[in-house]
Amino acid sequence: MQGLSELNRELLDASALCRQLVPEGSVEAFLADHRHELFPDEMFEDLFPTKRGRPSIPADTVASVMVLQALEGLSDRDAARALTDRISWKVACGLALDEAGFDYSVLTYWRTRLRHSQHPERIFEAVRSVIEATGVLRGKTRRALDSTLLDDAVATQDTVTQLVAAIRRVRRVVAGASELALVAHDYDTAAKPTIAWDDDAARAELVDALVSDALRLLDACADPDDAEASAALGLLALVAGQDVELDEQGHWRIVRGVAKDRVISVVDPETRHMHKSRSDYRDGYKAHLSVEPETGLITGAALTPASTPDGPTGVTLLAGEAPGLQVLADGAYGSGDTLAALGAAGHERAIKPHPSTSAVPGGFHRDDFIVDEAHGTVTCPQGHVAAITPRRHAVFGARCATCPLRSRCTTARQGRTLKLTEHDAELVESRRAWRDGDFISDYRKYRPMVERSIAWLVKDHYRRVRFRGVEKNQMGLSTRVAAINLRRLINLGLVHDGAWRLASTSA
Incomplete structure (x- = not known):
């Protein structure tokens, strides 16, 4: 059965005796004062449907320990030890000075119950509800997307x-x-x-x-x-x-080479190999973030195998957002499918495009051709017109034989063939907007802010995941993000006087 918090203080209650020792503005001080409002008992009652048996550890205590554990990057054993011998943790979690806390296995037990519940990320959701209540994101219409690679918890196997x-x-x-x-x-x-x-x-x-x-x-x-x-x-x-x-x-x-999406360990079959660049590669997972750049608050987080493309996951992170956002991201989010999905959702795309390449160094590339989708034709820089085939190819063929611009256009013996993708128009418009500087000032000002959030995410040993599999590590990521967001809200002046608000924005 669910154990409930006892509002009557113990004789040696840590908060009553030592609250003044915990620095104001810290997460520990905030939890000491407001953990019951942040993590009320009813938020976790579905985890304990029966009224029989020994009462559990109170939900606000365990949730507070999970937040502090995620904030400091501690193992279960170290978190349980900190609850036993650190006064600030006792104050934050509502323990008495002489109380021993609980065994580290309690954290595993609670994570398992949360993972099997209808709302496994409810700690993240609790902090997100506080963000919504404060209105700190009201009128903030920018979101910066990015991802970072995380090392797995297993050895790569041959x-x-x-x-x-x-x-x-x-x-x-x-x-x-x-x-x-x-x-x-x-x-x-x-x-x-x-x-x-x-x-x-x-x-x-x-x-x-x-x-x-x-x-x-x-x-x-x-x-x-x-x-x-x-x-x-x-x-x-x-x-x-x-x-x-x-x-x-x-x-x-x-076989020579590496299979696409290769399993690299049977101990954790979901971990994957990924090159972030030619020289930077990791085996593990990828954390995807959506960040409001002015406040630094993380509005969405997802964990996938490292080989997962950034674009589709970024679109998913914005699925619950209202239309009209300016989405800032690097070239990893510049595919035609991603641009089309963001446009269909009603968002402005401030995404750095991949440059268009040419078959001849310094020669003509895709943007030098005029595509008329209405009439199904493509016009080359010399003025030759070719029809678009059902496979979306424009074959100039024999027209190139005597063309004076051939040396700047193609080296193919059969002449130039232009291959158009399904979302060619989105890609062309993205490159034009970048060349013309439509959003470049916003991009340079706000997009780098997501790097700050990633730095917060991976410090304290969080570059390596603690668990095996996507499901468990997604829970770990969401709890880490909840702790980071809570600390950020506190720094912005979060208070509770019957309602959540920021002291810096309202009296």
Whole structure:
């Protein structure tokens, strides 16, 4: 059953005796004064539907610990220890000075209950409701979008390690799988396969045998009994096929290159490999943020595998916003699909475009051609007109043979072919707006503010996620964002005197 906060103070109540020791304007001082208003008992009553059993830790206490833990980047053990021996935490969470707090496993227990509930991100939602109540975003019509890569919590695995681990999992969870005779390795041991690892032929033979074992398992266990078995077999099928190909002799070998969206660890199958730039790459996840640049408040946050494109997620973060926003973002959000989606939502797009490239250095590029969608034609810089085909190609062909501008246009023997995308008009308009400086002053003034919010997000060891999988780490991200937003609101003058408001904006 749900435990409720006791409003009557203990004899050694930390807040009554030591409140003056906690600095004003800190998150601890704010929680000491207002945690009941921020996290009322009824906000969490659906987590404990029964009235029987031992009462839980009061919701406002656990929620306050989660906020402080997220703010300081502490593990569960360290957070429980801080609640035991730090006066500021006792004051913030409503404990007595001689109270020992609770075991660190309580935090895992509460996260599990929250994750399985209808509103797993309710701590973030509670802080967002405070933002709405203050009206601090009223009239703020700009949102800056950006993302940052986060390291995963597992080791990247090679093909052999993944195959062995995936086969072991299937033998463990699928009925009858352990009875099947497999020859590549003794899967009942925790040891690595015993081969000469510096022998290329031995490694190739092992890969062929492991893939053959995996296929034999998949054929024998085609009808799994439950969801866990289906997931294990699905992962094995993915791992067995993503890195190998058949050679001329019919043996399985490691393929050259890297498969798109490759699974890099069977311990956390949702983590991915991603290049932020040619020299900067990470294995893990990507945190996407939508930020109001003047206040620094994060209005939306999402976590995805690192290989997920920025644009579609950015559009999702703005889904609940009213039309008429000026959306500021870098070129990662400049795809035609993203521009079209933002335009359809009624937003102004202040997004740095990808430059248009030319087939000849210094020559003509897409924006030098005139596209007439109404008549289905394209006119080149020389004035030649070509029809747009059903595949949205404009083939100039023989017209280029004697064209005096050919050397500046194409090196193709058959002449220039212009390929138009579905959202070509949005891309052209985006490049024109950037060239003409329609929004460049706003972009330079407000877009960099999202970098400040990302810096706040990843400090205190938050560059590395603490959990496995998108779902758990999404909860961790939302709690971290809630803590950052709460601290930002406090710095802006957040008070509660019957209603949430900012002292700096109203008396």
